[in-house]
Amino acid sequence: MxxxxxxxxxxxxxxxxxxxxxxxxxxxxxxxxxxxxxxxxxxxxxxxxxxxxxxxxxxxxxxxxxxxxxxxxxxPHDVKKLDNGADVITWTDSHSAKPQAVLLSSAKTIPLMWKALGNKYKDSIDFAILYDKSGKAAVKLGLEDEPNKDSKVLISPAGSSELVRYEGRLKYAPLDKHLKSVADGTAKFPESKQAINDDHSDAQSSGNTAQVVVDPSNVSTPNIPTEEEPTSPPLSPPSSTQPLxxxxxxxxxxxxxxxxxxxxxxxxxxxxxxxxxxxxxxxxxxxxxxxxxx
CATH class of the missing domain: 3.40.30 (Glutaredoxin)
Structure with missing residues (x-):
């Protein structure tokens, strides 16, 4: 064994x-x-x-x-499952007391990494996930011009319902580092969408990580197909786990x-x-x- x-x-x-x-x-x-x-x-x-x-x-x-x-x-985790793009905006509006992190994913189940991060930062960041198989939600949120199935992480700082796209690598170590800075308040967020677009252009030319502000103006109706996820077994422990x-x-x-x-x-x-x-x-x-x- x-x-x-x-x-x-x-x-x-x-x-x-x-x-x-x-x-x-x-x-x-x-x-x-x-x-x-x-x-x-x-x-x-x-x-x-x-x-x-x-x-x-x-x-x-x-x-x-x-x-x-x-x-x-x-x-154990407290990741909230959202039904459509409109829910993303509604959820962040109602949870602005703490920072929020939303994953747009083509996977029907919550990825292990998102569970682990949601568990680690459950006391300081609210986590959610939207099953976006077609990528249409990302288009409605202004993240993409055309639908694609790539995973996307959106972050909203405490006291704000404005979502900012995380443009770093979607692997555990860099995401963990970024979320730690979000949790302790040291993460830097753009002040405006124009500033973000400028930063994004500069970052693309310099190779640095940029962040893109989500524009909720296009998100009006929940016209995004969703599928039911299988229910996971009950999660009993309230904190992260380690097998022995x-x-x-x-x-x-x-x-x-x-x-x-x-x-x-x-x-x-x-x-x-x-x-x-x-x-x-x-x-x-x-x-x-x-x-x-x-």
Missing amino acids: APEYSKASEALSPMVPLYAVDCDQDSNKRLCSEQGVQGFPTIKLYPRGGKSKSIGFEGGERIANNFFHWTSRNI MATEAEPTEVPPPVEPEDTGNILEAPHASAATESSTVSDGKAGVHTKDEL
Whole structure:
């Protein structure tokens, strides 16, 4: 099972860290006993902060795909699902006390990365998602001249209902960095649409990130086709999660351990190597996996 756990660790990184604990090691026996570990391996999901109970693995066969989807389903989040382009404007108008972040996505389900970010910043930023398969909502919001299926992230600062398009890379690290600045109030937002257009032109010539203000004047009627999303299982823990695997001493299948950093005897699960990356989980099928991108 260890190679499968390693593949899942690769797929979930950096959004959800996976760890391994050797329950036969004397220094870990008390911890494993307190957590009710009676057999090996034992997989549990732990909310950060210790305010919620752990969740035992109930994802079927212990393979990378199942580890990944079980973890993704159980990440707590408060991401609001919007129905159409008009709802984007209405929602931001009614949530201006805090910054807002809206994802326009062609995916019918909430991406793992958006769940993880929504969970991380749930106390400081309101998150929403609009299923925009055709890209028509982006056109109505003034983001595009022609429909396309590319994902788009819109940010609105606290105290304002004006949406600004995030023009950086839609990967976890840069988005996390930008949202952190939005949450702490250090993010810079344009003062006007004209200023944004000028900045966007300058950024295109210089290679810098620009932001584009959304024009809500074209958004009048919810004339955007939508599809029902399948309902995810109940999300019980109130904060971010990290799976933990209890293992026997010196398991023969476990890859060389990663050197821990301020974690005592709890080791971070080794990531899959480049040689195994092609078999990492991807929407339940084999193939190259890039889940840290929208």
